[in-house]
Amino acid sequence: MNISRRNLLKISTAAAALVSLPTTVFSQITIDELVIAYNVNLPSWDPTVGPSAVNPTIQGIYQSVFDLFIAQNPDLSFKPGLITDWGWNDDNSKIHMTVREGVVWHDGSPFTAEDVVWSLERAGNPETGNPIQFIWGKIGNYSIDGNKITADVLQFEPTIFKWMSFLTGYILPKAYYEQVGAEGFEAAPIGTGPYKVDKFERNAYVRLKANPDYWGEKPDFETVTIKFVTDASSRVAEIASGNSHVTLEMPYEEYDRLKEKSGLAGIAKPISDIGMIFLNDIEVMKDPNVRMAAAHAINKQLIIDRLLSGYGVAIDTLQTPDYTAYDSSITVPYDPEKSKALLAASGYSLDNPVKFKIQSTRGFKPKDYEMVQAIVGLWRKVGIEAEIEVYEIAKHYELRAADQLAPAAFYNWGNAIGDPTTSTGFSMFGPSPHSVWDGQDLIDKILPLWGEADESKRIAGWKEVDRFVAQEALVIPLLQYVQPVLHVAGVKVTPHASGALLPQLMYRA
Amino acid sequence: MSLFPTIFLRLLTTLITLFGVAVIIFVIIRVVPGNPIAMMLPPGATDADIQRLQALYGFDKSILEQFLIWISDVVRGDFGTSISLRQPVLNLVLERLPATLELSIIALILAVAIGLTLAITGTRLRGSRFESLIDMTNGIALSLPDFLWALLLILLFGVLWPLFHISGRISPALDLPFTSQFYLFESLLRLRLDLSLDLLSHMFMPALAMAIPLAAIIGQLLKQSLKETMHLDYVTLSRTKGYSENHVIIREALPNAILPTLTLIGVQFTFLIGGTVIIERLFSYEGLGNMAIDAVINRDLPLIQGIVILFALIFTLVNLIVDMSYALLNPRLRHA
Numbered sequence: 001m002n003i004s005r006r007n008l009l010k011i012s013t014a015a016a017a018l019v020s021l022p023t024t025v026f027s028q029i030t031i032d033e034l035v036i037a038y039n040v041n042l043p044s045w046d047p048t049v050g051p052s053a054v055n056p057t058i059q060g061i062y063q064s065v066f067d068l069f070i071a072q073n074p075d076l077s078f079k080p081g082l083i084t085d086w087g088w089n090d091d092n093s094k095i096h097m098t099v100r101e102g103v104v105w106h107d108g109s110p111f112t113a114e115d116v117v118w119s120l121e122r123a124g125n126p127e128t129g130n131p132i133q134f135i136w137g138k139i140g141n142y143s144i145d146g147n148k149i150t151a152d153v154l155q156f157e158p159t160i161f162k163w164m165s166f167l168t169g170y171i172l173p174k175a176y177y178e179q180v181g182a183e184g185f186e187a188a189p190i191g192t193g194p195y196k197v198d199k200f201e202r203n204a205y206v207r208l209k210a211n212p213d214y215w216g217e218k219p220d221f222e223t224v225t226i227k228f229v230t231d232a233s234s235r236v237a238e239i240a241s242g243n244s245h246v247t248l249e250m251p252y253e254e255y256d257r258l259k260e261k262s263g264l265a266g267i268a269k270p271i272s273d274i275g276m277i278f279l280n281d282i283e284v285m286k287d288p289n290v291r292m293a294a295a296h297a298i299n300k301q302l303i304i305d306r307l308l309s310g311y312g313v314a315i316d317t318l319q320t321p322d323y324t325a326y327d328s329s330i331t332v333p334y335d336p337e338k339s340k341a342l343l344a345a346s347g348y349s350l351d352n353p354v355k356f357k358i359q360s361t362r363g364f365k366p367k368d369y370e371m372v373q374a375i376v377g378l379w380r381k382v383g384i385e386a387e388i389e390v391y392e393i394a395k396h397y398e399l400r401a402a403d404q405l406a407p408a409a410f411y412n413w414g415n416a417i418g419d420p421t422t423s424t425g426f427s428m429f430g431p432s433p434h435s436v437w438d439g440q441d442l443i444d445k446i447l448p449l450w451g452e453a454d455e456s457k458r459i460a461g462w463k464e465v466d467r468f469v470a471q472e473a474l475v476i477p478l479l480q481y482v483q484p485v486l487h488v489a490g491v492k493v494t495p496h497a498s499g500a501l502l503p504q505l506m507y508r509a
Numbered sequence: 510m511s512l513f514p515t516i517f518l519r520l521l522t523t524l525i526t527l528f529g530v531a532v533i534i535f536v537i538i539r540v541v542p543g544n545p546i547a548m549m550l551p552p553g554a555t556d557a558d559i560q561r562l563q564a565l566y567g568f569d570k571s572i573l574e575q576f577l578i579w580i581s582d583v584v585r586g587d588f589g590t591s592i593s594l595r596q597p598v599l600n601l602v603l604e605r606l607p608a609t610l611e612l613s614i615i616a617l618i619l620a621v622a623i624g625l626t627l628a629i630t631g632t633r634l635r636g637s638r639f640e641s642l643i644d645m646t647n648g649i650a651l652s653l654p655d656f657l658w659a660l661l662l663i664l665l666f667g668v669l670w671p672l673f674h675i676s677g678r679i680s681p682a683l684d685l686p687f688t689s690q691f692y693l694f695e696s697l698l699r700l701r702l703d704l705s706l707d708l709l710s711h712m713f714m715p716a717l718a719m720a721i722p723l724a725a726i727i728g729q730l731l732k733q734s735l736k737e738t739m740h741l742d743y744v745t746l747s748r749t750k751g752y753s754e755n756h757v758i759i760r761e762a763l764p765n766a767i768l769p770t771l772t773l774i775g776v777q778f779t780f781l782i783g784g785t786v787i788i789e790r791l792f793s794y795e796g797l798g799n800m801a802i803d804a805v806i807n808r809d810l811p812l813i814q815g816i817v818i819l820f821a822l823i824f825t826l827v828n829l830i831v832d833m834s835y836a837l838l839n840p841r842l843r844h845a
Contacts, residue, residue, distance in 0.1 A: 033682065041803055043593040051548055051593050051807055129565055131550070134558055186595065199681060202594070203605075203803070204795035207681045225681045229793045234676060237663045241671045394808050395542035401550055401559070433550050433559065 034221040037229040037238040037247035045189035060500030066191035069164035099147040106190035118174035162417040194504040224503040246487040252309040255484035271499035277476040280436040285407040289346040291473035293339035311482035317466040318423040320480040325420035325462040339382040353385040358408040416498035420462035530821040545808040589811035598815035607690035609796035619720035624727025632735040650725035659718035676793035715792040734766035775831040
């Protein structure tokens with residue numbers, strides 16, 4: 001084959017034309033149908049049963065279609081939802097709820113107090129497989145009077161109304177569900193939420209249409225397609241190419257790069273998800289000097305700045321600044337000299353380091369393994385030699401439930417209602433399957449708080465527990481995660497501190 | 510000896526193979542760390558809650574008991590219910606299989622087309638610097654794994670020049686008149702070319718990413734076969750008859766040279782289906798591979814079992830068909 005000058009010119013012109021092909025011009029986009037590249041799949045449409053019911057990331061999709069008993073503001077505070085008023089009687093033996101009137105299901109049938117009671121009874125029935133049954137089973141014997149519901153408190157649970165904004169706290173349609181059954185509901189789910197399910201292709205997308213009869217603020221976008229794009233690089237490509245208008249959870253470097261691109265914008269806000277190191281009371285972790293030395297040797301801000309491009313909030317307790325029991329006076333400062341002194345008191349030094357294993361996932365959370373590597377590096381400087389074991393998240397759950405985690409184990413913990421029971425409580429209370437710290441002194445401090453009816457006393461009690469946990473270094477809180485969201489300039493996204501990306505909180509800019 | 514006993518014997522060994530796969534996968538996924546119950550435990554779960562969930566999903570029994578229950582259900586056509594998707598496993602895998610088969614077939618067609626072109630062009634230009642260029646192209650295609658090709662294609666034709674869709678199987682806005690899950694084939698049969706084009710636009714990049722390494726293998730093998738065939742007497746004879754070089758290669762040499770390549774294609778097709786796992790994930794393509802990854806992440810044991818059995822069935826059936834084809838085509842093998 002001969003390449004003549006003429007051919008070469010032709011090829012060059014063609015190549016130049018190809019390069020100058022119209023790449024996406026974001027500023028010219030008029031959005032008729034909002035497309036969101038979501039980071040998880042939606043396995044099941046029943047938000048009250050099975051593993052997806054307790055998957056925090058999926059809740060954003062559920063909340064587009066279904067309403068929670070009690071609604072939640074983007075700052076995690078609570079507001080009237082389908083339940084407009086709620087509370088206890090004087091001796092906390094009964095609860096009462098008022099049901100919103102004039103609401104209809106997506107099929108046009110009226111929403112009633114019967115639906116609320118049926119949903120609560122179903123949630124509290126162990127045979128339905130609701131993973132939060134242990135909470136819903138604490139109330140029963142419901143009675144309905146018009147739009148007022150009362151129920152007996154079978155076991156006092158101070159957070160019961162908070163759970164009504166949390167995992168599995170959704171109201172499902174009694175008559176429709178009983179008519180179509182579980183399979184029929186999976187095929188054609190209906191709720192009272194701002195969007196109706198128009199089309200659903202498993203593992204591919206869900207197409208939503210705005211609910212014209214929605215009782216709350218009408219969504220700005222009539223049609224929303226949520227694509228399930230589980231691979232981060234593919235999500236970046238989706239937004240960079242203009243195939244999607246909004247996406248979330250990408251590497252922070254990519255976020256910083258793309259948000260500067262013309263026509264694209266980004267918003268990164270802290271969410272109710274923290275990174276922490278579980279300490280198991282085995283081997284050297286029984287020594288408080290070792291635990292405290294490990295805690296003081298970590299420069300959290302440095303890790304956030306260097307590894308997470310500054311996206312993160314350093315924390316010293318399991319409460320973030322948005323949580324009810326946050327106490328800024330509890331601190332565990334970075335102090336490597338103190339760490340050395342503590343270790344020396346237990347006979348350890350740089351030449352004779354204390355040794356233990358730390359477990360970590362790799363890629364489950366942004367830079368999880370890299371953070372652990374950095375921590376191990378900081379520990380080495382004070383006389384701690386930690387060996388990293390990488391494991392899958394499924395193994396972490398299994399080991400934690402069996403109380404067989406290594407002396408140290410990196411994990412993340414979500415708490416979308418911001419209550420201390422669902423952070424410090426379940427992660428540090430020895431008998432909980434999620435706690436690996438079994439010290440009786442801590443159990444004794446936590447035990448009375450489960451049933452404390454006085455809210456201010458309860459929160460003060462949890463703050464004291466957090467102080468004790470920090471002083472004794474029973475766990476090492478690291479950071480509050482920041483969720484990066486990229487969107488085209490034509491869309492305004494309101495982030496929700498729970499981490500749920502909600503299409504009803506997206507507006508035309 | 511007739512063909513019937515041979516087929517019967519192969520079917521019998523296929524069944525034994527499938528049973529072996531069933532035993533191995535059943536035991537392995539229960540022995541490896543990570544169980545589905547631990548993944549769905551709520552924060553305040555008690556021991557009683559754990560026991561209740563284990564009983565609900567049948568994990569409270571011994572592995573042998575669980576296996577016997579499962580295998581007896583499988584024999585009756587019941588592969589159980591997915592833990593995460595809460596649907597019958599058989600329905601789920603059969604629903605997804607067509608998407609994966611269509612993608613694999615398109616990838617195979619692309620691989621064969623590219624491989625043939627490379628081999629024939631390489632043979633035609635043998636001895637020139639372009640042959641080296643083709644060999645180098647083959648080398649590059651082979652040395653990069655399919656997922657890297659996928660990322661490169663996404664960058665080129667998804668982001669830089671957005672010519673093809675990056676994710677999914679079909680545009681959500683389109684109304685689908687399909688009665689089967691074979692969207693592409695059905696759209697072609699219904700002459701809905703708008704849908705066919707949309708489907709192909711979604712499938713092109715994942716199929717090409719899967720096809721490139723296979724095309725390189727086909728190209729290399731076929732080029733080598735062609736090179737050897739080109740030295741045979743009958744090829745020399747046809748050349749002396751005055752036929753053009755193109756005619757000699759395509760009409761005379763190719764029919765003989767292509768036989769080993771056809772064998773390779775048969776074997777590689779099964780690997781191609783296996784290769785869909787990562788590619789479907791990258792392109793968010795709603796096939797069996799994508800579902801397999803979710804099943805593993807969620808430790809959805811019944812679904813993992815169903816998918817593995819289906820993959821094993823496809824592998825053994827393809828091999829069986831290839832072997833039977835040989836036997837039919839070559840009587841010497843039949844009587845061996």
